[in-house]
Amino acid sequence: MKILIVEDEPKTGDYLKQGLTEAGFVTDLARDGWDGLELAKAGHYDLMILDVMLPGINGWQVLEGVRRAGVDMPVLFLTARDQVEDRVKGLELGADDYLVKPFAFAELLARVRSLVRRGHSSLESTVLKAADLELDLLRRRATRAGRKIELTAKEFALLELFLRRPGEVLPRSLIASQVWDMNFDSDTNVIDVAVRRLRVKIDDGFEFKLIHTVRGMGYVLEAGPEGTIP
Amino acid sequence: MKILIVEDEPKTGDYLKQGLTEAGFVTDLARDGWDGLELAKAGHYDLMILDVMLPGINGWQVLEGVRRAGVDMPVLFLTARDQVEDRVKGLELGADDYLVKPFAFAELLARVRSLVRRGHSSLESTVLKAADLELDLLRRRATRAGRKIELTAKEFALLELFLRRPGEVLPRSLIASQVWDMNFDSDTNVIDVAVRRLRVKIDDGFEFKLIHTVRGMGYVLEAGPEGTIP
DNA sequence: CTTCGACGATCAGGATTTTCATATTCAGGA
DNA sequence: TCCTGAATATGAAAATCCTGATCGTCGAAG
Numbered sequence: 001m002k003i004l005i006v007e008d009e010p011k012t013g014d015y016l017k018q019g020l021t022e023a024g025f026v027t028d029l030a031r032d033g034w035d036g037l038e039l040a041k042a043g044h045y046d047l048m049i050l051d052v053m054l055p056g057i058n059g060w061q062v063l064e065g066v067r068r069a070g071v072d073m074p075v076l077f078l079t080a081r082d083q084v085e086d087r088v089k090g091l092e093l094g095a096d097d098y099l100v101k102p103f104a105f106a107e108l109l110a111r112v113r114s115l116v117r118r119g120h121s122s123l124e125s126t127v128l129k130a131a132d133l134e135l136d137l138l139r140r141r142a143t144r145a146g147r148k149i150e151l152t153a154k155e156f157a158l159l160e161l162f163l164r165r166p167g168e169v170l171p172r173s174l175i176a177s178q179v180w181d182m183n184f185d186s187d188t189n190v191i192d193v194a195v196r197r198l199r200v201k202i203d204d205g206f207e208f209k210l211i212h213t214v215r216g217m218g219y220v221l222e223a224g225p226e227g228t229i230p
Numbered sequence: 231m232k233i234l235i236v237e238d239e240p241k242t243g244d245y246l247k248q249g250l251t252e253a254g255f256v257t258d259l260a261r262d263g264w265d266g267l268e269l270a271k272a273g274h275y276d277l278m279i280l281d282v283m284l285p286g287i288n289g290w291q292v293l294e295g296v297r298r299a300g301v302d303m304p305v306l307f308l309t310a311r312d313q314v315e316d317r318v319k320g321l322e323l324g325a326d327d328y329l330v331k332p333f334a335f336a337e338l339l340a341r342v343r344s345l346v347r348r349g350h351s352s353l354e355s356t357v358l359k360a361a362d363l364e365l366d367l368l369r370r371r372a373t374r375a376g377r378k379i380e381l382t383a384k385e386f387a388l389l390e391l392f393l394r395r396p397g398e399v400l401p402r403s404l405i406a407s408q409v410w411d412m413n414f415d416s417d418t419n420v421i422d423v424a425v426r427r428l429r430v431k432i433d434d435g436f437e438f439k440l441i442h443t444v445r446g447m448g449y450v451l452e453a454g455p456e457g458t459i460p
Numbered sequence: 461c462t463t464c465g466a467c468g469a470t471c472a473g474g475a476t477t478t479t480c481a482t483a484t485t486c487a488g489g490a
Numbered sequence: 491t492c493c494t495g496a497a498t499a500t501g502a503a504a505a506t507c508c509t510g511a512t513c514g515t516c517g518a519a520g
Contacts, residue, residue, distance in 0.1 A: 011403040011414055080417070101407065102415035106336065152506060173241040176332065184241055185332035186312070190508060192468065196505095215467070215516070382476060420478060422498065427477095445486065445497065 003114055004031045004045040006036030006062060007078070008054050012101075016049065019105050020112065033057030040066045040073075046116050048094070050077045063093050074115040078103075096120050096210050098138065106181075129165035131223035133202060133210060135163055144202055154179065162211065162221035171218040195219055231346055234275040235259045236266030236292060237308070238284050239311065242331075246279065247337050262285030265364055268305075270296045277348050280307045282327070293323050308333075326350050328368065334373065336411075358393035359455035363432060363440060365393055384409065385428050392451035402444040403450040424448055 003025050008011040010031075017029050018149055021176045027042065030036035033054040040062070048066070052059035060203055066075075097111050099149045102149045126138045135156075142149040142159065151159065161170065172191045175183035180190070195211065203209045212220050234257050238241040240261075247259050251346035258273065261286040270278055270292070278296070282289035289307060296305075296353045304326045327341050359397070362375045370386065372379040381389065385411045391400065402421050403414035425441065433439045442450050 009414075011401075014401070015407060080415075097469085102410070102412040102418070104411045105413065106273070106411065108413075154507075171241075173245070176240060177245060179334070180332070181336065182332040183245060183335070183338075184239075185310075188332065188508080189468085189510090193508075196469065196471095207296045213468070384477070418478080419480090419498085423478075423500090426499065443498070 001044065001047075002026045002045045003026070003116075004039055004043070004048045004058070006033065006054065007041075007051045008032055009022065009051070012051070015105075016108070019109070023109055025073060033059070033062045037062050037065045040071055041069045045073055048073055049077045049112070050075055052077060052079050060089060060093055063095060067094050072120075075119050076108075076111055076115055076209065077202075097126070100140075100154070102108055130163055130166050130210060130221060131165075131208075132206075135159055141161055142202070143227065144206060149201050150199065151198075155201065158198055159202065162219075165221075167222050169214045169217045169220045175218070199216060231275070231277075231334055232256045232258070232275045233342070233346075234266065234269055234273070236263065236270075236278065236289075237285065239281070240244055242281070244339070245335075249339070253339055255342075261409045264290045265290070267292050267295045270301055271299045275303055278303055278305045278344060279342070280305055282307060282309050290293055290319065292460045293325060297324050302350075304350050306338075306345055327356075358390065360396050360440060361438075362436075362449060363393075365389055371431070374436060379431050381428075383432065384424055385431065387430065388424055388428055392449075396426055396451065396452075397446045397452055399447045399450045405448070 001024075001187055003020055005013060005016050005020075005027055007016060007029070008031055013029050013031065017101065019028050028045075030039050033056050035049075036050070036054075037057070039045075046189055049063060049201050050059050054062070057065075063075060063077070066073075068083055075094070076097045076099065077095045078099050078101055096115055099111060126136065126144045128135045128137065133142070134144075137160070140151075142151050144158070158175070161175065161178050175191050176182045176184045179194070199209075199211050203211060208223075210221050210223065212222055214220055231254075233250055235243060235250075235257055237246060237259070238261055243259050243261065244441070247257050250257050258269055258275075258359055260269050263286050265277075266280070266284075267287070270276075280289050280292060280436075284292070287295075293305060293307070296303075297407050306327045306329065307325045308329050310331055325346055329338055331340060334431060340356070356366065356368045358367065363372070364374075365372045365386075367390065372381050372389065388405070391405065391408050405421050406412045406414045409424075429439075429441050438453070440451050440453065442452055444450055
């Protein structure tokens with residue numbers, strides 16, 4: 001699995017290269033946009049990681065050049081914080097996923113693996129839905145029945161987990177390991193509290209509840225009334 | 231590399247087994263103390279991960295039995311939160327490292343790798359020192375000139391990093407990746423603020439400063455007055 | 461039908477961490 | 491020497507998250 005990294009900042013570049021190499025990928029690193037474009041057209045990579053801010057030719061231009069050259073490979077791009085427009089622009093130009101700096105390496109690795117495995121992610125897949133609830137992974141924004149809902153990082157992660165497994169009963173241990181990267185510890189009720197906070201935001205004041213408790217098992221996200229396995 | 235896991239709680243056990251297998255280790259899982267003891271004496275493992283709370287025969291007893299049988303292998307044990315006495319007891323009985331539940335899997339993996347690589351960790355290595363500052367990794371406690379210092383999780387991690395690289399100038403990007411598991415983002419000053427908080431606790435009111443700023447480079451922990459590379 | 465116990469919900473308080481705005485320091489050039 | 495911009499320090503507010511206590515509810519046993 002070959003990955004092309006296009007990143008000018010030496011620290012970030014080395015960090016990515018080293019981390020991905022340790023994770024078993026073969027990587028090439030381009031220090032500016034032109035080199036990146038060259039390499040992308042020449043070698044065939046399974047993924048390109050592209051920083052937006054580059055000297056000379058920027059990330060969008062590289063992406064456009066690559067696509068024009070008919071090179072078809074998944075692209076993960078890196079944007080600065082809160083540059084939502086940038087992310088949207090990237091998506092429209094045919095990028096497949098994005099990551100906001102600063103990011104945890106584990107996060108990057110997860111996305112890289114996902115992209116390498118399933119190839120391009122369709123644009124649609126960046127919006128998760130259930131009934132009238134939508135979660136836009138790209139814009140990091142949630143809406144229910146059209147109303148915008150502000151979420152914190154933990155709330156977002158939790159809701160994303162629910163939406164990725166609609167109708168499934170998620171035991172606390174699973175939630176703990178996914179959202180907290182923690183082994184389960186029965187002495188804490190962080191999860192209950194977090195679920196409550198999320199409920200207040202996405203269920204309170206709406207027509208019907210989406211998050212249901214399954215006694216002794218965990219929680220489910222479901223549009224229907226009740227009952228999973230009778 | 232073979233690892234023996236002794237853990238009764240099914241969820242935790244499976245979680246460990248799966249994660250370690252994915253990381254490339256061969257694992258056996260014992261569901262109670264007696265089985266664990268049996269296996270530990272029979273097969274030769276490179277590491278044992280031992281939960282303290284087990285039905286019937288507890289973790290200490292397993293450890294003692296193993297040591298009495300003359301089996302020499304590193305042992306990493308898992309304790310409940312805030313059971314400091316337990317940890318100390320474990321160390322005295324010949325365990326090599328510990329982890330408090332709940333823990334992040336990345337944390338466990340780091341320790342497992344370390345133990346498998348270097349075999350037993352001497353007890354001494356769990357206390358890091360620099361001048362009159364001591365950091366007891368086991369008890370999660372810091373003292374300077376005999377005075378106890380309370381540290382939060384982030385402060386602890388930061389100080390540990392400094393103490394593991396005394397005299398070295400640590401660039402912010404390194405600190406960010408180690409303590410925050412984050413890629414560097416120049417738009418934030420979390421690191422500066424964290425260093426300041428740490429300074430207040432370990433330098434303020436003491437004879438001399440330990441943490442020094444190296445302009446344009448980062449921070450150093452040093453007993454001496456100033457100057458690293460002239 | 462009532463009672464009991466386990467499980468979950470809820471709330472307030474607090475601790476920690478991050479962000480933000482503002483000072484201070486430092487190095488190098490005028 | 492003095493000025494100036496960049497880097498760092500500082501203080502305080504704001505956001506987020508966790509802890510612990512208490513209350514409510516459900517289900518099974520009597």
